[in-house]
Amino acid sequence: TQLLEQSPQFLSIQEGENLTVYCNSSSVFSSLQWYRQEPGEGPVLLVTVVTGGEVKKLKRLTFQFGDARKDSSLHITAAQPGDTGLYLCAGEYFNKFYFGSGTKLNVKP
Amino acid sequence: GAVVSQHPSRVICKSGTSVKIECRSLDFQATTMFWYRQFPKQSLMLMATSNEGSKATYEQGVEKDKFLINHASLTLSTLTVTSAHPEDSSFYICSAREGTLTEAFFGQGTRLTVV
Numbered sequence: 001t002q003l004l005e006q007s008p009q010f011l012s013i014q015e016g017e018n019l020t021v022y023c024n025s026s027s028v029f030s031s032l033q034w035y036r037q038e039p040g041e042g043p044v045l046l047v048t049v050v051t052g053g054e055v056k057k058l059k060r061l062t063f064q065f066g067d068a069r070k071d072s073s074l075h076i077t078a079a080q081p082g083d084t085g086l087y088l089c090a091g092e093y094f095n096k097f098y099f100g101s102g103t104k105l106n107v108k109p
Numbered sequence: 110g111a112v113v114s115q116h117p118s119r120v121i122c123k124s125g126t127s128v129k130i131e132c133r134s135l136d137f138q139a140t141t142m143f144w145y146r147q148f149p150k151q152s153l154m155l156m157a158t159s160n161e162g163s164k165a166t167y168e169q170g171v172e173k174d175k176f177l178i179n180h181a182s183l184t185l186s187t188l189t190v191t192s193a194h195p196e197d198s199s200f201y202i203c204s205a206r207e208g209t210l211t212e213a214f215f216g217q218g219t220r221l222t223v224v
Contacts, residue, residue, distance in 0.1 A: 006152075031211040042115070042202050042215035043153070050211055088152060095158075097143060097204070097213055102152040 003027050004091050006100030013079055014108050021074045021103045023089035030092040032065055032072045037086045037102075046074075079107045112136055113205050115216025122193055122223055130188045130219045132203030139205035142186040143213060144178060147200040159186055193223040 004025045013019055023032070031050045035043035047056050049065035049072060056063045060083075062075040072089055084107050089100040112135040122128045132142060141160050145153040157173075159165040159180035167173045175197075177189040186205075190197055200220050206213040 033212065035215075040200075040218070040220065042113075042204075042218045045212055045214065048211045090153075092211065095141070095209075096155060098155055099145075099153040104150075 003093060003098045004089055004100035006089055006103055008103060009101060010104050010106075012106040012108065015080055016078050017107075019076050019079055019105070021087055021089075021105075022071070023073065023091075023100050024071045025091060026070065027091070027093055028069050030069075030095075032069070032092070033090045033097070034063055034072070034074055035088045035090060037088060039086075043088055076105075079105075081107045081109050083107050111212070111214045113139075113203065113214045113216040115203055115219055117219060118217055119220045120222070122221070124194055124223055125192055127189055127191045128193055128221060130190075130201055130203075130221075132186045132188070132205065132216050134184050134205045134207075134214075137205075137207045138183040139186070140183065140208055141206045141213075142180055143204045143206070144176070144186075144188050145202045145204070147202060147218075149200075153202060156188075190221065193221070195223045197221065198223045 007022050033048050034046045037043040047063045052067045052069045054065045060077045064073045087103045090097045114133045116131045144156045147153045156171045157165045157167045165178035180186040202218040204213040204215045
């Protein structure tokens with residue numbers, strides 16, 4: 001079940017640029033997680049948001065949970081080549097975690 | 110903390126044979142474990158959810174007789190792909206959650222190739 005729509009699917013930017021990834025749904029989630037995945041490895045948890053309207057910052061990454069707990073965004077400031085990877089959002093829905101389609105980010109030096 | 114170990118990381122098997130993948134929580138009690146499948150360049154698709162001591166709950170379209178899940182202890186869940194076929198070749202990933210905590214932590218994944 002693809003409960004979450006993630007956009008954009010691909011993003012190629014220059015080092016130093018800012019970007020935003022969106023995660024949208026018509027469903028309400030108990031919590032929402034953002035992960036980063038490298039090829040051939042499991043996803044690594046970046047953040048969990050639980051409360052509607054919640055904003056969390058992790059260095060240059062800012063995560064926001066929508067007021068209605070149906071959507072979320074990930075904003076990266078001054079992207080660096082080390083930020084390159086696959087970013088995934090996952091919503092908790094009736095005690096299960098469903099993933100968005102993913103955003104493949106490429107930051108060029 | 111919150112380490113989940115998945116084994117093996119890679120496996121190649123012949124068509125028609127069965128393959129078992131293990132998922133262990135090393136430093137917490139995994140009351141719930143989730144099994145996902147990921148095709149190349151795609152996201153993770155939830156296959157099934159298992160709670161310790163209970164039968165697994167499978168997502169729509171996932172064959173429970175083909176993908177056998179056992180969650181016999183609070184630290185170990187196994188996924189057995191029975192009578193594997195080339196179309197079962199994929200990246201299988203488990204995740205584990207303790208109680209009602211919001212986070213689930215992932216194993217490293219298993220690359221299954223059926224030849």
